[in-house]
Amino acid sequence: MIFQVRDDVQSALAQGVGVVALETAVLTHGLPYPDNLATMAKMAEAVRAAGAVPAVVGVRAGTLVVGLDQTEWPEILPGAEKCSIRDLGPVAARGGNGGTTVAATAYAAHRANIAVFATGGIGGVHRGVVDTWDVSADLYALARLPVVIVSSGIKSILDVPKTMEFLESLGIAVTGYQTRELPGFYTTASGIPLSESVRTPAEAAAVYRAMRDLGLPASLLVTKPGPEGMPTEMVEALIGRALLAAGEAGVVGKATTPFLLDYLNREAGDRLLSANVALLESNARLAGEISMALHA
Numbered sequence: 001m002i003f004q005v006r007d008d009v010q011s012a013l014a015q016g017v018g019v020v021a022l023e024t025a026v027l028t029h030g031l032p033y034p035d036n037l038a039t040m041a042k043m044a045e046a047v048r049a050a051g052a053v054p055a056v057v058g059v060r061a062g063t064l065v066v067g068l069d070q071t072e073w074p075e076i077l078p079g080a081e082k083c084s085i086r087d088l089g090p091v092a093a094r095g096g097n098g099g100t101t102v103a104a105t106a107y108a109a110h111r112a113n114i115a116v117f118a119t120g121g122i123g124g125v126h127r128g129v130v131d132t133w134d135v136s137a138d139l140y141a142l143a144r145l146p147v148v149i150v151s152s153g154i155k156s157i158l159d160v161p162k163t164m165e166f167l168e169s170l171g172i173a174v175t176g177y178q179t180r181e182l183p184g185f186y187t188t189a190s191g192i193p194l195s196e197s198v199r200t201p202a203e204a205a206a207v208y209r210a211m212r213d214l215g216l217p218a219s220l221l222v223t224k225p226g227p228e229g230m231p232t233e234m235v236e237a238l239i240g241r242a243l244l245a246a247g248e249a250g251v252v253g254k255a256t257t258p259f260l261l262d263y264l265n266r267e268a269g270d271r272l273l274s275a276n277v278a279l280l281e282s283n284a285r286l287a288g289e290i291s292m293a294l295h296a
């Protein structure tokens with residue numbers, strides 16, 4: 001079987017219980033072992049605390065699975081491939097294991113009729129794009145897959161202003177959760193104002209419902225500041241060093257984001273990791289609440 005929605009997820013969907021898709025590139029290429037496994041467990045628990053059902057998405061032995069069991073997560077670890085949308089076919093055909101990015105997870109979620117998806121930060125327009133043309137497939141995926149995606153904005157390893165422009169060009173709605181400023185992932189604020197803001201999960205659900213009723217094809221990006229905001233100067237200095245190291249190492253293409261995240265995880269110490277875990281958990285909780293509000 002090439003695509004499988006597991007029983008617990010199917011019965012939640014049939015009963016009108018909220019379901020939240022969770023990505024696994026964060027396991028394979030986003031966080032160090034074993035923090036990645038512990039974080040996935042915390043995210044799943046946060047979804048359940050909101051009364052919803054988590055659906056962990058990944059490629060296991062050639063099957064794109066929606067609702068991986070906790071005992072299967074260790075199979076989707078380094079060694080497993082980073083699967084964006086273009087990688088799904090090749091990895092499935094060779095019977096491989098893969099961690100799905102935001103793009104690939106949004107695809108699987110939408111195909112399974114799951115409306116809500118939680119992550120840390122989405123991919124976007126990379127710095128140096130003028131030379132590299134490196135723009136994440138996440139942006140194109142969110143332009144044509146109507147899901148609600150909860151994140152803490154866009155990590156400043158990317159060109160955040162250009163990413164915001166591109167989101168607008170692609171018709172992807174961006175709203176702040178209890179904020180009118182785009183969160184800066186590790187930092188609470190990015191300095192970029194948002195034209196839209198919602199105060200409650202019900203308000204976010206109402207915006208998504210309106211988009212669906214209008215027949216719009218794109219996602220709604222709900223951005224929530226992480227609970228453990230870090231000082232901007234510290235984060236910027238670190239990212240500057242990560243980008244230099246990537247340049248020196250000649251890293252290009254799909255290796256770029258994992259290289260930068262790995263550099264940050266290794267160089268930044270516990271505080272950054274703790275901030276990252278905290279925001280993933282809090283985004284999963286909010287996603288759970290929005291998924292429940294959609295069925296209210």
Ligand code: PSU
Nearest residue numbers: 025030101102121123136137155254257
């Ligand atoms: N940004 C983050 N953390 C992440 C990623 C991005 O702050 O873990 C991961 C996500 O899985 C995202 C992917 O979908 O990297 C984007 O990779 P690329 O830029 O190669 O499209």
Ligand code: MN
Nearest residue numbers: 134135136253
């Ligand atoms: Mn890229």
